[in-house]
Amino acid sequence: MLQLHNFSKSYRGRAVLRIDSFAFSPGTSWIQGANGSGKSTLLRAIAGVTPFEGDILLAGQLSVKKQAVAYRRLVNFAEAEPLFPEFLTGRELIHLFRAAKNGPPHQEDFYLEGLHMTSYVHEPVGTYSSGMLKKLSLVLAFLGQPTCIVLDEPLTTLDAAAIPVLCSWMVRQQAQQGTSFLLSSHQAFAAGSLPAMQQLLIEHATLHYPE
Numbered sequence: 001m002l003q004l005h006n007f008s009k010s011y012r013g014r015a016v017l018r019i020d021s022f023a024f025s026p027g028t029s030w031i032q033g034a035n036g037s038g039k040s041t042l043l044r045a046i047a048g049v050t051p052f053e054g055d056i057l058l059a060g061q062l063s064v065k066k067q068a069v070a071y072r073r074l075v076n077f078a079e080a081e082p083l084f085p086e087f088l089t090g091r092e093l094i095h096l097f098r099a100a101k102n103g104p105p106h107q108e109d110f111y112l113e114g115l116h117m118t119s120y121v122h123e124p125v126g127t128y129s130s131g132m133l134k135k136l137s138l139v140l141a142f143l144g145q146p147t148c149i150v151l152d153e154p155l156t157t158l159d160a161a162a163i164p165v166l167c168s169w170m171v172r173q174q175a176q177q178g179t180s181f182l183l184s185s186h187q188a189f190a191a192g193s194l195p196a197m198q199q200l201l202i203e204h205a206t207l208h209y210p211e
């Protein structure tokens, strides 16, 4: 599904991740690791929002660097701590993302109703709480026809009622469109709420399968 080739990432000359070669299998991959191990760094690189050395290919064809627009149309991302221009409304951001991702008209309605967001989605995002912002970022991550959805700490700040709704979206998305998920979460998902997950670990500044 996604392949990393000679991947490395440094901040101000300090190497934080080095992954010579790695292929993510289709399905759901749960990336675990201690605070500061590099989970967000890896997910941001895969999403195409942070520079790195090496390359990442989708389906063996689209490079995040060489075919950036086509790649990013198919790889959606919800940040751990989403930030949006405060003066835009949730609805405006949704329209922007849906157009950029080639999503069908009204695609967002299902998601907005599922997370009970219709009462505030017309308000500027500067008025949103952290949980409301998180929900908006999750809705945006499901727009279009993504091959892969990358979710960094998707459960953080979500209320208890929203967590099973998100899990049901993931199950539906995988069943209907074969979308793969890459996620990081310090919090475990409830048993049985998601199909089998491939667990991966970042330690010693690299990615591997846990023993």
Ligand SMILES: Nc1ncnc2c1ncn2[C@@H]1O[C@H](COP(=O)(O)OP(=O)(O)OP(=O)(O)O)[C@@H](O)[C@H]1O
Pocket: 011, 012, 016, 033, 034, 035, 036, 037, 038, 039, 040, 041, 042
């Ligand atoms: N913008 C940055 N500038 C400098 N160093 C950074 C930057 N972002 C991350 N780092 C460093 O890179 C390393 C990996 O950070 P990262 O945020 O990827 O970890 P993480 O596994 O997502 O952590 P957490 O579980 O705490 O969210 C850390 O040592 C961090 O200090």
